[in-house]
Amino acid sequence: MADRGLGSGPLNDVKPLGGGTQNIMLTFDRDGRRYVLRRGPRHLRPRSNDAIARETRVLSALKETSVPHPHLVALCEDSSLLNGAIFYLMDPVDGFNASLELPTVHAGDPSVRHEMALNIVDSLAALGSVDYHKVGLTDFGKPAGFLERQVPRWLSELESYKQFEGYGDPDIPEVERVAEWLDQNRPAWWQPGIMHGDFHLANVMFDRSSANVSAIVDWEMSTIGDPLLDLGWLLATWQLPEAPSIFGGAFMQSSGLPAPAHLVARYAERSTRDLTGIHWYVVLACFKLGIVLEGTHARAVADLAPKETGDELHTTTLRLFERALQIMDGEQ
Structure with a gap:
């Protein structure tokens, strides 16, 4: 220093x-x-x-x-x-994590929470609008074939969990059906941009006296890919039943939050990206995140992670795949 x-x-x-x-x-x-x-x-x-x-x-x-x-x-x-x-x-970020706490001004006013949700989307749209070439990130990722790589990459990850003693075959209904749907419905065209890679409530900090976003944090999974997958990630975890605190907490359980369709409409107002295939991105987010979380469950079965955590995340994986199937079947 x-x-x-x-x-x-x-x-x-x-x-x-x-x-x-x-x-x-x-x-x-x-x-x-x-x-x-x-x-x-x-x-x-x-x-x-x-x-x-x-x-x-x-x-x-x-x-x-x-x-x-x-x-x-x-x-x-x-x-x-x-x-x-x-x-x-x-520098420290002057703000709070809404998945862990809600200050009085935010807890007591549904309109503030509603505006917080819209500001999350605005921040995400701002990220998606950055020209990654102009800010020096041309070689930061491999956008060519990004969407095509997703399904085989994460099926391979799921298969690798068999190495953990006692895990065996995954107890996740209709994984192959979701994978096949994703391959058959993949968008034919998309626009590369900066992706956060793990965009959900716990990775956004808010100002303590307003609905403003103070900072998006935890950038370790960022790359150059399809920014609409970040929006899909947010929608996949939005008010997810039985979700752990990072995807829920006091904020997601509160009143006044906009519905997913409203979040998509807000993004459309702030972005020039084509959102006609947004359901596909939500299903991909459910698929990918569910498999990521299942890894902790597999390690917990092998006594390499706490059993309580493994059980909680396995339940979250099931809820994510249920959401994916509902979207595929036109129920959401």
């Missing part, structure tokens, strides 16, 4: 920050300024440092855009300092 001109003296008031399930975040003061440090998990995975580096690249690229995001201070790529982990510093 001293070499980067980021103050002098000791680090004071060091505190852990929650909200995520994998990466480690700490906040501290130095020389009168507050910082947030973010790094990979304590037990690094093979691509943990790559994910941290990718996050910083996106945050840097978004600096001059209207997309609400944390302000990047600096990246440290010297992995020798923290037992193999690279890390970055950012």
Whole structure:
């Protein structure tokens, strides 16, 4: 930090920050300024440092855009300092996570919550409108064949769970039917853009005194792909029955929230993207996210993750596939 001109003296008031399930975040003061440090998990995975580096690249690229995001201070790529982990510093975000709490002004007024929901969509549309070439992200992903890769990629992931002792075949109804529907109904044309990759309520922070979005956070799954999958992800998790707190919480259980069709209409007002196939993206989001969550269930069966967490996420997977089937059958 001293070499980067980021103050002098000791680090004071060091505190852990929650909200995520994998990466480690700490906040501290130095020389009168507050910082947030973010790094990979304590037990690094093979691509943990790559994910941290990718996050910083996106945050840097978004600096001059209207997309609400944390302000990047600096990246440290010297992995020798923290037992193999690279890390970055950012400014704290002054806001709250609506999946965990609702301040009085938000809890007491349905119109505020309604506006919060619309502002989520506005932020997402702003991200989808960024020209990734102009902000230096031309080589950040592989958009060619992105949609075609999704179904085989995630079927392969589901198949890999058989390695976990005791898991066997997945207890997810009609996986193959959903996969076949996705292949048969894939949009013929789409427009590449910056994707967040895990866009749901818990990854959006709000201003404590208004309905404004303070920042979209947790960019480790970002890439260049189809931004409509981010909208599909939001709709897939919107008021999902029996969902864990990250997809539900006090906000999703409250009154005044717009229906999914209203969210789509709001996005259409803010974007030039073709939304005629949005149901396909919601089904893909249900399929992909459901398989991702099922991985924790598979590990829990093998005693590699808490059983309670595995059971909760398996239930969420079932609800996601139920939603996908309802959409496919024209019930939603």
